[in-house]
Amino acid sequence: MAQKWNWREQREKNAFLALEDGTILHGVSVGAPVNMVGEVVFNTGMSGYQEILSDPSYSGQIVTMTCTEIGNVGVNPDDMESSQFHANGFLMHEMNAPSNWRSHESLRDALTRRGIPSLAGIDTRALTSRLRQHGTMKACLAAGTSKGKSADATRNDVRLTEEEAMAMARQWGGLDGQDYAAKVSCKEQYQWDPDGKISTSWGMGDKLPAADLRVVAYDFGIKWNILRSMRRSGFDVTVVPAKTPAESVLALKPDGVFLSNGPADPAAVVYAIDNARKLIGKVPVMGICLGHQILGLATGARTYRLKFGHHGCNHPVKDLQTSKVEITSQNHNFAIDAATIDESKVEATHINLNDQTIEGLRHKTEPMFCVQYHPEACPGPHDPYYLFARFREMMGR
Numbered sequence: 001m002a003q004k005w006n007w008r009e010q011r012e013k014n015a016f017l018a019l020e021d022g023t024i025l026h027g028v029s030v031g032a033p034v035n036m037v038g039e040v041v042f043n044t045g046m047s048g049y050q051e052i053l054s055d056p057s058y059s060g061q062i063v064t065m066t067c068t069e070i071g072n073v074g075v076n077p078d079d080m081e082s083s084q085f086h087a088n089g090f091l092m093h094e095m096n097a098p099s100n101w102r103s104h105e106s107l108r109d110a111l112t113r114r115g116i117p118s119l120a121g122i123d124t125r126a127l128t129s130r131l132r133q134h135g136t137m138k139a140c141l142a143a144g145t146s147k148g149k150s151a152d153a154t155r156n157d158v159r160l161t162e163e164e165a166m167a168m169a170r171q172w173g174g175l176d177g178q179d180y181a182a183k184v185s186c187k188e189q190y191q192w193d194p195d196g197k198i199s200t201s202w203g204m205g206d207k208l209p210a211a212d213l214r215v216v217a218y219d220f221g222i223k224w225n226i227l228r229s230m231r232r233s234g235f236d237v238t239v240v241p242a243k244t245p246a247e248s249v250l251a252l253k254p255d256g257v258f259l260s261n262g263p264a265d266p267a268a269v270v271y272a273i274d275n276a277r278k279l280i281g282k283v284p285v286m287g288i289c290l291g292h293q294i295l296g297l298a299t300g301a302r303t304y305r306l307k308f309g310h311h312g313c314n315h316p317v318k319d320l321q322t323s324k325v326e327i328t329s330q331n332h333n334f335a336i337d338a339a340t341i342d343e344s345k346v347e348a349t350h351i352n353l354n355d356q357t358i359e360g361l362r363h364k365t366e367p368m369f370c371v372q373y374h375p376e377a378c379p380g381p382h383d384p385y386y387l388f389a390r391f392r393e394m395m396g397r
Helices: 049-053 107-113 124-134 162-171 197-202 224-232 246-251 270-279 290-298 383-394
Strands: 015-019 024-029 035-043 061-065 089-091 118-120 137-142 213-219 235-241 256-259 285-288 303-319 325-336 346-352 358-363 368-371
Touching: 015 118, 015 162, 035 089, 035 124, 035 162, 035 303, 035 325, 049 061, 049 107, 061 124, 124 137, 124 303, 137 162, 197 224, 213 224, 224 235, 224 383, 246 270, 256 270, 256 290, 256 383, 270 285, 270 290, 285 290, 285 383, 290 303, 290 325, 290 358, 290 368, 303 358, 325 358, 325 383, 346 368, 368 383
Parallel strands: 035 061, 061 089, 089 118, 213 235, 213 256, 256 285, 285 368
Antiparallel strands: 015 024, 015 137, 024 118, 035 137, 303 325, 303 346, 346 358, 358 368
8 A cells, every 4th residue: 555645744835836816725845846837737647647747748737636646656767758757847635655666766756856846735626626617727836945036937946925926827928829849849850769679668578560661750749658659560760850841751751750749839830730731642641639730730720729628548539430439548738620620621530528629630532640639548548559550551551
């Protein structure tokens, strides 16, 4: 049974979250002693906090876990989705000490070492209800531990007043209209796991198939498990930075092109939308999450902000072609407006059964499809893994 941190050994609640609407939630600082602004979202997953923290799509966001017990399995190097934690902050009701044979360090130590502020002991149920009722909000997580004054919410030598933190939350520019994909993308082109060691160790130890299809993957914040999944599907994957021109990608003579997940506003990555237009019809294309939204925009649709987004690994999605329902892992704040889809070019293939939003598109005449959710299934169910096989079929194998 997982141990719990002894709250009685803690001093009184020494940090707080200030929402832009004036709400203040006090808690105990269990991460880095820094102040940070961000957009507060809630995630309904019961597991996978390490994957969430290291997912580049959470850049700019302060994540609230609705599951009350967090930290039981600790943190280990094998479950990282990138080389670092990307979330701006982390909120939970109860932090547990690790009790798992795979753990290399506690969540508390991992957050502190990586400079991520975190609060435990707050009423996450009340916070989630507020976000559901009023929508996603900007906030300042105030965990600085030294006295002083500063207008920079990212400094760690400041103990903010509630009024100062609230003002910082309101003054922060937010994620709308912001290109975060370029911030989290790789700086140079590279080949993923050429010797197969990473993809084999991640799996069940079975032999990898031959990498007989060359795929170029745009990195808008790509998760390592997507890359592992593509290698395990027989793809030789070359990863390129977000702003790589379509002409440079085509010059690599790929069998297919993949558009990855990523953070913030899809309408802000105008260069990616332009490149997607140039790729459609020239080579088979698959996209997920931000890549899905980019392909929707490239084919004439528009995107809009959801009230509180989809974040979790329990979202039901219906495949309109087979009538099957998949349980999916999701993380996004924007969606494609169904009323703006150019039905002469594309058709919806999947819908979210919670709110009827578009979860998948297929081009009617060109080899292109995309989904809003994460078929790599980590953390989350394996129901949508077939989509990588569908990509192979599209490439003629």
